[in-house]
Amino acid sequence: MARVTLDKVNKIYPSRHGDVHAVQDLDLAIEDGEFVALLGPSGCGKTSTLRMIVGLEAISGGVIAFDGQPVNDQTPEQRNVAMAFETYALYPTFTVAQNLAFPLEVKGVDKATRDEKVAEVARLLRIEPILDSFPRQLSGGQQQRVSLGRALIRDPAVFILDEVMSHLDAHLKFQMLFELKRIHQTLERTIVYVTHDQMEALALADRVAVMSDAKLQQFGDRDTLYDRPANTFVAGFIGEPPTNFLEAEVRDDGTTMRLTIRDASAAFVPDGPRAAAIRDQGLRTVIVGIRPQNLHVRHDEGDEQITATVEINEYQGEHSILSLRDGAAEFRAMVPPSVKTGEGETIDLSYRSRDVMVFHPETEVFIS
Amino acid sequence: MVGIPILVIVLIVIYPTIWMFYHAFHDTNMMSLFRQDWQPVGFQNFEAVLTSERFRNSLWHLAIYLTFGACLQVVLGTILALILYESVKTGWMRVVLLIIMVLPMMLPPSITGILWRFLLQASNGAVNHILLNVGILEGTERIDWFSVDLSLWSLVIADTWQWTALPLLIVFSGRVSLPPAVYEAAKVDGASGYQVMRRLTLPMLREIIAIAFILRFMDAYKFVDKVYVMTSGGPAQSSELPVYIAFQTGIREFQVGLAAGYAIIIFVGAALIITLFLQYLKRVMRNAGVVD
Numbered sequence: 001m002a003r004v005t006l007d008k009v010n011k012i013y014p015s016r017h018g019d020v021h022a023v024q025d026l027d028l029a030i031e032d033g034e035f036v037a038l039l040g041p042s043g044c045g046k047t048s049t050l051r052m053i054v055g056l057e058a059i060s061g062g063v064i065a066f067d068g069q070p071v072n073d074q075t076p077e078q079r080n081v082a083m084a085f086e087t088y089a090l091y092p093t094f095t096v097a098q099n100l101a102f103p104l105e106v107k108g109v110d111k112a113t114r115d116e117k118v119a120e121v122a123r124l125l126r127i128e129p130i131l132d133s134f135p136r137q138l139s140g141g142q143q144q145r146v147s148l149g150r151a152l153i154r155d156p157a158v159f160i161l162d163e164v165m166s167h168l169d170a171h172l173k174f175q176m177l178f179e180l181k182r183i184h185q186t187l188e189r190t191i192v193y194v195t196h197d198q199m200e201a202l203a204l205a206d207r208v209a210v211m212s213d214a215k216l217q218q219f220g221d222r223d224t225l226y227d228r229p230a231n232t233f234v235a236g237f238i239g240e241p242p243t244n245f246l247e248a249e250v251r252d253d254g255t256t257m258r259l260t261i262r263d264a265s266a267a268f269v270p271d272g273p274r275a276a277a278i279r280d281q282g283l284r285t286v287i288v289g290i291r292p293q294n295l296h297v298r299h300d301e302g303d304e305q306i307t308a309t310v311e312i313n314e315y316q317g318e319h320s321i322l323s324l325r326d327g328a329a330e331f332r333a334m335v336p337p338s339v340k341t342g343e344g345e346t347i348d349l350s351y352r353s354r355d356v357m358v359f360h361p362e363t364e365v366f367i368s
Numbered sequence: 369m370v371g372i373p374i375l376v377i378v379l380i381v382i383y384p385t386i387w388m389f390y391h392a393f394h395d396t397n398m399m400s401l402f403r404q405d406w407q408p409v410g411f412q413n414f415e416a417v418l419t420s421e422r423f424r425n426s427l428w429h430l431a432i433y434l435t436f437g438a439c440l441q442v443v444l445g446t447i448l449a450l451i452l453y454e455s456v457k458t459g460w461m462r463v464v465l466l467i468i469m470v471l472p473m474m475l476p477p478s479i480t481g482i483l484w485r486f487l488l489q490a491s492n493g494a495v496n497h498i499l500l501n502v503g504i505l506e507g508t509e510r511i512d513w514f515s516v517d518l519s520l521w522s523l524v525i526a527d528t529w530q531w532t533a534l535p536l537l538i539v540f541s542g543r544v545s546l547p548p549a550v551y552e553a554a555k556v557d558g559a560s561g562y563q564v565m566r567r568l569t570l571p572m573l574r575e576i577i578a579i580a581f582i583l584r585f586m587d588a589y590k591f592v593d594k595v596y597v598m599t600s601g602g603p604a605q606s607s608e609l610p611v612y613i614a615f616q617t618g619i620r621e622f623q624v625g626l627a628a629g630y631a632i633i634i635f636v637g638a639a640l641i642i643t644l645f646l647q648y649l650k651r652v653m654r655n656a657g658v659v660d
Contacts, residue, residue, distance in 0.1 A: 056552050077558035089549035093571035102567075103557040136655075150557070 002066040002157035002190055004030040004053065010061035011048045022048040024214045026062070030192065035184050037193045037205035041237070045214040047162065050194045054081050054160050066157055082156035086163035088147040090135040096146050097122075097131040103154045121149045124183065140167035145176070152183065159191045165200055177203050198238055210234050232364040235289045235357060241321060243357070244331035248288045250278060259288050259358070264327030266306040271353040277367050278358060287364065289357035292321065295333035295349045303350035310341050322347070392628035401624060413629030423630070426608045429520055433591065433609065437524045438584040444528065445535025446577055450569070452536075453543045466540070470533045477530065481597035484526035488513035519599045519607040526594055531587070535580035542576035543569070575652045582645050589638060610634050 011023035023045040030036045038046040051057035053064060055076040063070050071079050082103070090099050100121055101114045109117075122128045125145045135143055144167050151159055161180075165173050181204055184191055195201050201208045202222045209219045210233075218230035229235035235243045248259035248268065257275040258267040268288050270278070278286060299305070308324035308331070315337055322333045322341070333349055341347045358367045391406070392413055400406040417423050448469065456462050472480065487494045490512045499505045513522045546569070554564050570577075592611045595601055601608035601616065608616075611634060618627025 054556060056555065076556040081556060083553070083556045085549050085553060087547070087549045089547065089553035091550060091553075091568060093568070093574075102554075102559070106557055106559040106563050150553070154557075 003032045003068070004028075004158055004190060004192070005065045005068070006049075006053075006062065007065070008062040009049070009052060009059060009064060011045070011052060011057065012060040021214055023052070026211075026216050028209055028216065028219060030190060032067075033188045033190055035191045035193065035204060035206045037195060037201035037208045038211060039195060039198060039201040039208050039237075040211035040217075042196060044211040046194050046196075046211050049211070050160055050162055050192060053158070053192060054083050055079050080157045081160055082151040082154040082158075083160040084144075084148045084151040084162065084164045086166060088135070088143040090143055090146055090150075092135055095132050095134055096127060096138070099135070099146055100131075100149050100153050103150060117153050121153045124152070125149045125179070141169065141172050144168060148176075148180075157190070159189055161191065161193045163195055164193075165195070165197070173200075180204060198240070202238070210237060212237070228366060228368060229289075229357065230366055232287060232289065232359050235359070235366070239291055239293070241292050241332055241334065243289045243291050245359075246288045246290075246329050246331060247285065247361070249285050250283055252279065259286060259356070261288070261326065261329045264329040266308060266326045266329070268306070268351070268356045269304045269353050270356045270358055274356070274358050274367060281360075281367070283361065283367075285361045286367070287359040287361055289359060290331070290351060290355065292332045292334040294351050294355040295331075295335075296351065297335050297339055297347070297349060299348075299350045300352075302352070304353050305348055305350050307346055307348050309346050310343060313339070313342055324349075388628045388631055391625050392632050394625050396624040396628075398622035398624075401622070406625070409625070413625050414633065416626060417629045417633055422605055422608070422613060423610065425605065426610045426613055429607060430589075430609050432520060433524060434585065434588055436521075437527050437591075438581065438588045440524070441528050441532045441584050442535045442577060442581045444532045445537075445580065446539045446573075448532070449536045449540035449543060450565070453540060466537070469536060472530045473533045475530065477593040478597050480526060480530045481594035484522070484529070484594075485598050488522050488525075490514070514599060514603065516603055516606040519603060523594055523598060523607055526598065527588075527591070531584060535577070535584060538580040538583070539573060539576060542573050546572055575655075578648065578652070582649075585641075585645075589641070610637075 006026050006028040009023060009026040009028075010021070013020040013022055026045075026049060028036075028049075038049060040046045048057060052059050055071070055074060055078075059072050064072060066079060076083075091102060094102065097118050100118045104114045104117060118131070119128075122131055125148060127142065127145050127149065130138060130142055130146075135146070138146070144164055148161070148164050151161070165176055168176060177200065184204075193201070193204060202225075205222075207219060207221050208225055210217045210225065210230075212233050218225060218234045220228075225234060225238045229238060232245060236245065246264075246268075247262045249262060251258045251260050251267070252275075256269065257278065258269055260267040262285075268290065295306075296303070306326070308326040310322055311325050311330075312321075312323040314321040314323070318337070319334050320337050320339060322335055322339070324331055324333060324347070339347075359365060360367060393408055393410065394400075394406040395409045395412075396406045452462065452465060452469075456465060475483075488496075490496060490510045493513070495513070496505065496510050499511065500509075505511065512518065550568065550572075551564065554568055559567070590611050591609060592615060595607060595609055595612045596615075599607040601612050610630065614627050614630035614634060617623050617630060621627075
């Protein structure tokens with residue numbers, strides 16, 4: 001059980017072609033028992049961050065503390081962390097049971113207790129039938145579960161899980177997401193989970209730290225990330241299909257504000273507080289962000305409306321994705337599959353003005 | 369075009385082999401070859417080999433040579449390779465050290481033999497001089513490295529000096545290719561250096577070490593060059609190995625029939641041992657998933 005805090009943590013890899021700054025001034029406070037996901041595209045520094053928390057990578061600057069105690073100079077063993085690796089890292093000459101028992105074996109736990117714990121973890125992860133197999137005989141998914149089991153069998157301060165679901169098929173992944181969530185609820189341990197898959201991160205974590213370009217972009221729960229993204233990167237990264245970004249000009253007559261899309265006829269109407277913020281900053285142009293899910297065909301009381309031409313109506317089973325065009329502007333909307341509007345036809349779409357996100361045209365920071 | 373290589377193989381391999389098998393059952397020697405007249409003698413040549421004390425002694429020498437030569441080389445090579453891997457992390461330093469350690473292997477075995485014959489000379493060899501300087505030997509005391517008791521061990525020393533680098537290279541490259549993530553996992557699990565070595569590294573390198581041993585074994589089995597230049601099998605046949613006797617009998621004494629008997633018995637022994645090795649290699653490859 002531990003609170004993990006990162007204070008201005010930096011990671012610099014020296015190289016012949018100049019230093020690579022992999023993590024820049026990262027601040028993160030993970031509460032005791034919290035499930036936190038580090039989310040970001042490949043190369044964003046999330047794995048470096050994780051390896052510094054574990055103690056496999058030296059910290060170039062800043063302080064990592066467990067329960068307020070700096071651990072910069074401690075080995076992984078002293079930090080008492082357990083880790084599941086993306087590449088499984090199973091011991092090839094051991095059977096599954098021996099792999100699971102190894103962390104206990106090196107601590108000098110007696111055989112009877114070891115066997116008991118192995119059986120318990122095997123039941124939890126449904127790997128009982130393969131306990132006597134060797135890693136090379138297992139599928140990727142099985143190996144991944146064994147690797148997870150080897151972390152779970154310990155009694156660590158923090159669990160570190162590195163892309164542990166990347167090699168599971170969709171069905172098994174769903175099942176494992178559920179299991180992992182349940183494990184977290186029973187054990188109430190601090191878990192740091194690294195992934196590039198936003199679905200996993202949002203489904204599992206209490207809070208998600210979104211990283212990009214070696215920097216922390218935003219750290220918050222899923223509603224915050226979804227409704228109040230810190231900048232265009234977070235808005236574009238969270239959500240599928242990605243948020244539509246449109247450059248717009250501010251038309252303001254003092255009472256109503258319209259954000260007219262450049263080279264197009266449509267305009268979005270922001271809600272009161274946001275309009276006030278735009279006025280305060282005296283912006284002439286902004287970036288409008290609207291999620292495809294928030295453009296509806298159904299019209300509710302108080303909704304605003306825009307009209308666009310359908311270019312592609314892409315049927316995806318539970319919904320359809322409309323690729324739309326208005327003048328030079330292109331954007332997408334997610335609609336029920338019953339919408340049959342085809343190529344070249346126009347469609348009226350509704351949105352709630354509070355779903356219109358507005359970003360600063362240069363800094364791309366969210367305006368609230 | 370295919371005919372030429374086949375012709376060459378027939379001339380230099382198949383024909384002499386058939387010739388050898390034929391003469392193994394005859395009393396061929398220099399005179400009978402000269403007169404083109406030899407008599408069949410049945411299994412007499414084989415009987416002579418198997419009942420000869422000289423041959424039995426040479427088998428014992430071979431056993432000592434394999435245990436303390438080939439095994440020592442593999443054990444030393446493995447230890448050096450792992451020390452080199454664990455304690456030298458700089459890339460160019462590793463390369464420099466590897467080159468230095470591999471240098472003896474670059475010398476022709478016969479030259480190495482001559483070199484060690486000088487180094488091990490009793491009266492003014494460098495080895496005895498060093499032992500004198502560090503105080504192991506005193507006054508006029510000298511170790512006679514080519515005495516009945518020691519000459520086989522002198523061969524072992526010279527051969528180990530030359531060939532330890534081969535298992536070293538094999539084990540080093542094996543260690544380099546072990547997955548680093550496994551070691552990180554062991555670090556996170558809290559395994560000590562000894563536990564990692566004993567439970568992970570050595571078991572993972574087991575097959576590689578076995579292959580290094582097989583290579584050294586095959587070479588040691590036909591070991592003849594250093595025997596020839598360092599001790600000539602002596603003194604009093606105390607450092608003779610089976611292949612050397614076959615060579616002596618056939619080329620020096622021209623007892624072609626008897627030498628063919630030696631050669632065939634040595635060949636059968638090699639075939640048996642190689643079959644065992646192949647069985648082992650097959651198991652290794654099955655475990656590694658190379659073949660079903």
